[in-house]
Amino acid sequence: MRTTQKRNTWFTYALVIAAFAITQGFVQSGNITSTLKGQLVPICAYVVMAVSLNLTVGVLGELSLGHAGFMSVGAFSGVVACMSLADAIPSEPIRLVVGIVIGAVCAGLAGVLVGIPVLRLNGDYLAIVTLAFGEIIKNLINCLSVGVDARGLHFSFLSNASALNLGEGGKIIINGPMGISGIPKLSTFTAGFILILVTLFIVMNLVNSRAGRAIMALRDNRIAAESVGIPITKYKLMAFVTSAALAGAAGTLYALNFSTIVASKFNFNTSILILVYVVLGGLGNIWGSVVAATVLTILPEMLRGFNDYRMLLYAIVLILVMLATNNVRIRNTFHTLRGRFKKTSKEGASDEQ
Amino acid sequence: MKKFLLFLLAASMLLSLAACSGGSDGGSTATPPANSGDTGNPATPDPIPPVDAEGGTFKIGGTGPLTGGAAIYGQAARNGAQIAVDELNALVGATLFELNYQDDEHDAEKAVNAYNTLKDWGMQISLGSVTSTPGVATSVENFADRIFAITPSGSAVSVTEGKDNVFQMCFADPNQGTASAQYIVDQALGTKIAVIYKNDDVYSTGIYDTFKSKAAELGLEIVSTTTFTEDSQQDFSVQLTDAKDKGADLIFLPMYYTPASLIFQQAKSMDYSPKYFGVDGMDGILTLEGFDASLAEGVMLLTPFNADSSDANTVSFVDKYKAAHGDVPNQFAADGYDCVYAIYEAIQKGGATADMSVSQINDILVAQFTSMSFNGLTGENMTWAANGQVSKAPKGMVIENGAYLGMD
Numbered sequence: 001m002r003t004t005q006k007r008n009t010w011f012t013y014a015l016v017i018a019a020f021a022i023t024q025g026f027v028q029s030g031n032i033t034s035t036l037k038g039q040l041v042p043i044c045a046y047v048v049m050a051v052s053l054n055l056t057v058g059v060l061g062e063l064s065l066g067h068a069g070f071m072s073v074g075a076f077s078g079v080v081a082c083m084s085l086a087d088a089i090p091s092e093p094i095r096l097v098v099g100i101v102i103g104a105v106c107a108g109l110a111g112v113l114v115g116i117p118v119l120r121l122n123g124d125y126l127a128i129v130t131l132a133f134g135e136i137i138k139n140l141i142n143c144l145s146v147g148v149d150a151r152g153l154h155f156s157f158l159s160n161a162s163a164l165n166l167g168e169g170g171k172i173i174i175n176g177p178m179g180i181s182g183i184p185k186l187s188t189f190t191a192g193f194i195l196i197l198v199t200l201f202i203v204m205n206l207v208n209s210r211a212g213r214a215i216m217a218l219r220d221n222r223i224a225a226e227s228v229g230i231p232i233t234k235y236k237l238m239a240f241v242t243s244a245a246l247a248g249a250a251g252t253l254y255a256l257n258f259s260t261i262v263a264s265k266f267n268f269n270t271s272i273l274i275l276v277y278v279v280l281g282g283l284g285n286i287w288g289s290v291v292a293a294t295v296l297t298i299l300p301e302m303l304r305g306f307n308d309y310r311m312l313l314y315a316i317v318l319i320l321v322m323l324a325t326n327n328v329r330i331r332n333t334f335h336t337l338r339g340r341f342k343k344t345s346k347e348g349a350s351d352e353q
Numbered sequence: 354m355k356k357f358l359l360f361l362l363a364a365s366m367l368l369s370l371a372a373c374s375g376g377s378d379g380g381s382t383a384t385p386p387a388n389s390g391d392t393g394n395p396a397t398p399d400p401i402p403p404v405d406a407e408g409g410t411f412k413i414g415g416t417g418p419l420t421g422g423a424a425i426y427g428q429a430a431r432n433g434a435q436i437a438v439d440e441l442n443a444l445v446g447a448t449l450f451e452l453n454y455q456d457d458e459h460d461a462e463k464a465v466n467a468y469n470t471l472k473d474w475g476m477q478i479s480l481g482s483v484t485s486t487p488g489v490a491t492s493v494e495n496f497a498d499r500i501f502a503i504t505p506s507g508s509a510v511s512v513t514e515g516k517d518n519v520f521q522m523c524f525a526d527p528n529q530g531t532a533s534a535q536y537i538v539d540q541a542l543g544t545k546i547a548v549i550y551k552n553d554d555v556y557s558t559g560i561y562d563t564f565k566s567k568a569a570e571l572g573l574e575i576v577s578t579t580t581f582t583e584d585s586q587q588d589f590s591v592q593l594t595d596a597k598d599k600g601a602d603l604i605f606l607p608m609y610y611t612p613a614s615l616i617f618q619q620a621k622s623m624d625y626s627p628k629y630f631g632v633d634g635m636d637g638i639l640t641l642e643g644f645d646a647s648l649a650e651g652v653m654l655l656t657p658f659n660a661d662s663s664d665a666n667t668v669s670f671v672d673k674y675k676a677a678h679g680d681v682p683n684q685f686a687a688d689g690y691d692c693v694y695a696i697y698e699a700i701q702k703g704g705a706t707a708d709m710s711v712s713q714i715n716d717i718l719v720a721q722f723t724s725m726s727f728n729g730l731t732g733e734n735m736t737w738a739a740n741g742q743v744s745k746a747p748k749g750m751v752i753e754n755g756a757y758l759g760m761d
Contacts, residue, residue, distance in 0.1 A: 034469035259493035
């Protein structure tokens with residue numbers, strides 16, 4: 001059991017590093033299309049989103065439908081930090097790291113705030129509350145204006161940006177429903193890659209730790225886990241907040257790649273999109289999330305040739321993949337194949353000995 | 354390992370599916386963008402003499418919402434631009450322009466993807482994005498890549514702000530707000546104004562903000578200000594009751610026409626009949642499917658384009674559009690059409706050829722656009738400031754007997 005886990009862990013790292021190395025090779029030699037090149041950072045952000053949601057849905061076993069809400073908290077707080085620190089920290093990579101950390105911390109705090117009441121619920125109730133939370137975040141940010149001037153940050157709520165009372169040389173950062181425009185493009189593919197590695201490190205170490213086993217025990221049988229003295233709320237909150245903070249980091253990375261973000265981008269649909277990555281990649285399967293997020297982000301662009309039928313095809317492909325991965329007969333076929341594969345590799349291994 | 358194999362299987366299924374649809378798609382496309390215009394009609398009422406098409410084909414690309422909730426705008430702009438491209442190609446007698454519109458689903462991320470797809474295709478001149486939020490994202494790319502852009506209808510200020518090579522064919526949002534307030538005061542249309550606007554929308558909020566400050570400056574009294582969002586645009590009884598209770602005699606509606614149509618309907622059912630004043634997003638309400646046009650009787654709007662104009666160019670454009678797409682073109686279509694003609698005129702005057710590098714074309718077009726004066730369907734003597742904003746006179750229209758009529 002442990003060896004499989006270990007093998008899975010190393011396989012995941014190897015997969016991500018190999019993918020990065022190959023892509024980077026293409027980028028350096030100029031053999032990459034602009035389309036794919038433009039998608040590299042969003043892919044990284046979505047991979048981090050999927051892996052972090054997998055922690056809540058796959059490992060903790062609670063359905064969260066508001067993951068984009070945390071992404072949005074991270075995106076807006078990280079970008080505000082990056083834009084207001086433009087003079088204080090001239091170095092772009094350091095500013096990016098600071099932004100991502102601040103984004104993660106803010107999203108983590110939001111995770112605590114939401115988690116404390118929400119995690120007392122179970123199953124469907126929890127799903128609905130997280131759904132509501134995502135919508136609340138979206139609407140709150142729609143009403144928020146933030147500006148910066150020599151005296152520091154100014155906030156105003158429910159009124160427009162003119163109520164900020166900005167001093168000389170001040171600039172508006174978040175302009176209510178218009179969101180943020182003029183974001184400096186700080187995110188790079190390398191930064192995204194490092195963030196994925198950090199995320200994988202955090203998530204996989206958490207899963208393989210004492211706390212992770214407690215979390216999975218909660219998922220498998222809450223009553224049994226409680227009866228042996230596992231504090232439910234503590235471990236639930238641990239997984240949920242980690243997941244939220246990582247989503248915040250992904251949000252900052254994502255936002256710093258586009259010159260504009262609006263709160264309505266992080267709506268219910270985005271949450272569902274991330275959930276689709278997780279379900280398609282397999283609940284609790286980390287590298288599955290990585291692959292699913294990558295493939296499903298590239299797929300709609302690959303289908304551009306079909307013009308108006310593109311999203312229809314995308315949906316059909318999703319349905320087919322879901323059906324295929326859940327078909328008993330196909331699964332059995334692969335089990336047999338896998339059995340044979342194992343046998344041959346075992347024989348090979350004994351030969352070596 | 355199991356899942357990986359499953360993935361391979363899924364991928365192969367996808368490919369086979371893609372192949373199947375590819376075959377059927379080619380034969381029976383519902384909206385063929387490439388042959389939508391009436392190329393056979395050489396009677397182009399265009400005063401500009403043809404340029405020499407020896408230099409080859411200019412590749413023009415644009416992104417817009419061709420699917421989803423905002424699709425009507427993207428499709429209109431694309432169809433309008435396509436008609437202009439077909440006309441010009443027929444006029445020159447060779448393929449001077451090639452147009453490629455990519456879907457951006459009214460989303461910044463998708464718009465950048467679409468823009469990059471166009472770049473791979475070899476786009477030399479860009480029509481930016483049709484809507485504002487994607488427009489902000491793609492215009493930054495235009496600026497970085499030095500690809501000239503003129504957006505038909507991306508009206509937010511931040512689309513052009515700080516980018517020397519991005520221009521707008523439509524009014525910027527703030528200009529619409531000030532022009533509307535000025536127009537209401539000048540024509541003495543109302544004394545007590547109510548405003549209903551969509552507060553999660555860049556377009557609507559942008560117009561409202563400047564309308565409010567201009568109204569304060571002119572002493573126009575706003576008695577009621579109410580909002581709605583994307584999620585609450587089904588029911589306007591609260592907003593209308595507020596306006597009615599405060600005795601508003603004119604309601605200013607800076608929004609697109611779909612929510613506006615519901616407002617007219619619901620106001621009528623509560624026996625409230627103020628005057629209505631809209632902006633360019635209201636254009637197109639008469640062609641809305643299932644809408645009782647009598648509800649829009651007397652609605653005033655500021656729009657640069659009038660499909661019922663007797664102007665020869667407009668008549669020819671409307672006829673071609675009707676023939677190809679079966680409905681009356683709205684302002685977005687006219688903006689798309691004008692964009693292509695403005696590019697054509699700038700190319701001709703600046704002597705640009707298709708074999709020049711993208712940045713050379715960019716420099717020529719920027720120099721032309723900031724100095725030329727252009728006559729199109731959406732205005733006469735249009736000029737562009739160095740910040741990319743257009744200056745043209747808005748036309749006040751009123752809906753009478755189910756048709757737009759010039760007010761002055």
